[in-house]
Amino acid sequence: MEAHYQNPAALRPIESAAGEVLPQSAAALLQWGLPLLLIVAGAGLWAAERESQRLPLQWVQGASAGALLLGKALMLVLLAVLLILPLTLLAAMADPARAAWLALTYGLYALIWIALTLTLSLLSRNARTALAGLLGLWLLATIIGPRLATNAAVQLAPLPSPEAFWAEVRVSQSQGIDGHSSGDQRRTELLQRTLAEYGVSKEEDLPISFAGIAMQAGEEHANTVYDHHYGEYWVQIAAQDGWRLAWAPISPLLAVDQLSQWAAGSDWRNHRHFTDRAEAHRRELQRFLNADFTENAKGQDFAYQAEPALWAKAPRWDYQPAAAGDLSRPGGALAVLLGWLGAAAIMLGFAYQRAQHEVLP
């Protein structure tokens, strides 16, 4: 942080990503590994039995199609729980509310994949077709889709290049956001207003330091400039997020990723929470210092040096990260996930009906 400038928060060091071909995290394990595990375990559950002609034997013994399907689904649920539960418990040790949201997100995600796996297993003629179809779906939904959607979203809602961003900030600072009020003009108007307020005709007659007032006015002006340009930046980030979610019909992972990052407190909304608080702190500190300068620097101006007591009274940075309920929930992502679950359940129901017709005499 520095005076006069609102700098963007620095990114994590780039060396941390060295050699990383695909994301490596607990979230990646759940987002990619969990569906893969369910597919490998579940693709042949029904299709292989059909292929090996074991289904009729089971009807003869009195097993109903519904009970068989429920048993297979419960086995897959158990498998998903085995993977999700330890990670959720670990998260719960840090923050139970966030852990609950993570459990809900990945629970829904697992249910979607269980339904899809069973649907394809029910519909496929043999285990190979089911496995190939599911792996194709997995590839599209987890590897290709998210990266494709993100790159497309970035092109649909582009951010200004850093050079263009700072060039626009500089222009707005020197000419005003409307482009018609130069710094000199603003200073002259401020001086006239201050002189009128104190009932004097010259700057030297003011009982306070006009430089302090001018500096704070400059800060206020810069604040409006930063609010304007950073505001546009955040609007574009939100638009990118929205465009990315618009691709969710090809992959539930896009919605899961958004919810997971939000629940973990590591998404752009949480990042913005931090940067907004940091900027508010910077502005408060600037106001505090400029007020002291205005009051005490009369006659000394920039030779003025504050006493240590001033620094003892200076506002302190005391940041508390947003709690899970503080920031608006990505409701769109949750709706998409529920939509996926509904669609997968309907497809499973349809596949189950077909399977029943197939086996019943």
Add this chain to the structure above:
Amino acid sequence: MSTWRQEWYLLIRDRGAVVVLLAWCLLLIYAGAIGFSSVQALRADQAQFVKSESARSERGRGRIQAIEAGTAEADPYVGFPSMQRSPVNMGIPTLAALDVGIFDRSNTMLRISLFSGPAQAGKGRELQSPLLLTAGRFDLGFVAIVLLPLALMALLYAQPGADREAGRFPLLAAQRALPEVYRRRHALRLLALLLPLIVVSAVTVAAVDGSTDWLSWLLWLLPLLAWAALWSGACAWLVSRTGSAGGALAWLVALWVALLWVIPAVLDSAVERIAPTPSALALLSSERRAAQEAQVRRTELFGNYVSDHPELSINTEADALAWTRSYYVQQRFIADAMEQPRIAAAAQRQAQQRWRQRLSWLSPTQALSANSEGMAGSDQTALDQFLQSAEAHKQRWDEALFRSLLAGQGLSVAEFDRLPAYSAPDPKGDAMNALGLLIQLSLLAGLLWYGARWRVLAG
């Protein structure tokens, strides 16, 4: 009809394979377009940067002329030259269109001045999209390393499993020598995937810059072709030993997950433990600590000197030249102090890099990814070279400016015109590394092909 032509005919009639090939071509074209637009955008950004800095520099020159003519006053503190800035551009290599690498995350444009060196002058790339940074670029490097094995699997996993399951074996065996049929089929399908990759990557590079270094392109491409050969070998090895197509597919996917995900994750974690590197924040903190200690030491020294030699004391607030000299000494103190933590961090990074190289044979994916970025000139090594040359330029720039400042003069137009201009290094990938990788992957591919005994055909 020749056997090869017959295989082409069969490939075209295989609806599943045609869908895979069409999707493959579309993904390649999209990835090529992404790489092309990324490089163009970065270059446009740099051109805008150069333009604005040139205009600024021209204004500065005009002001120096005015100072010389006596119509303007010099800066009362360190003289007018202190306000000069030198634009330093990394230059975006043409081959970065194939693999954008770290260009989304690194500062490639710096404004060097007396007050800020390369480490402080970088500003702006933090404004990149966080979504893009977490997802990564959909460039040709990603498609070739991550998706090519999957496309190959889709085309090859059921050859010959599908024929066996459909009961076509006896018919085929009666007509032809089966192992040759499947070897030919595997080779042809591999070729059908590689041809579009070769064409799209060449067109992308030519579209960015027609006069590119085609040898570097070839060195980028060859290890990827060997990577494809390795996967086709793995497919041949596995399908020739597995009775069912489903079983072969499961094994191949497990291999893909292991090679692209599990092994890199384990190696990254192990290397980070064996040779940890400081985070950017830790490095910044240690630099700041060193700089503050240096400032305190310098103030103490200066205070002692003034108390020992009061007759030589100077008022740096009133005397601009004294301030400048004092500032110069302070800058040198700080620069020297900050060098130690930087050297230590660089040594740690190099140690980690050495470990990565030592273990690269365990993780061909990471070796391939590093080679792809290295040949494209978009890796950490290229960035380090750029920062080193920027640091050297900063030293030359400081010397040129301080020469006149320390002599108590402002900068003349003649000196201004002689100020050193920055010339970016031309990043060259490690050709030996690319060739080594090519040999390593090709040998492995050959072994797998050789080991494919097509036992399943006997049944």
